[in-house]
Amino acid sequence: MNVIGQRIKKLREEKGITQENMALQLDVTQSNYGRLEKDDRRLNVVKLIKIVRILDVNIMYLFNEVMGDGQKAESANFNNTNKEVYDILVESLRSEIQHLKDEVNFLRVIVRS
8 A cells, every 4th residue: 555655745735736846856757756646655755855854744653553633733843843844864874975986996996007
């Protein structure tokens, strides 16, 4: 079951954002974005972060139960959580980039030998 994709679609529709607009902001085609809503296995960290920012929603909403009206008052706390998650994900991506740069440099040395 594609719970995350369903939640993304619901939020997108509630905010009046078209699939075309989401696709444009995510730098993918509309058909690729449509498949993303139907198959959340296509999500990656970068897309997920962009989607959360575009929809202005807490990342926890996509992975947990739907927040009720009483929980919406706690959105300031959720924003802090979002920032923490973003920071962790960004650091992870930076680490991965550095690792890939190291691999490229290593391969350059091998090719030159």
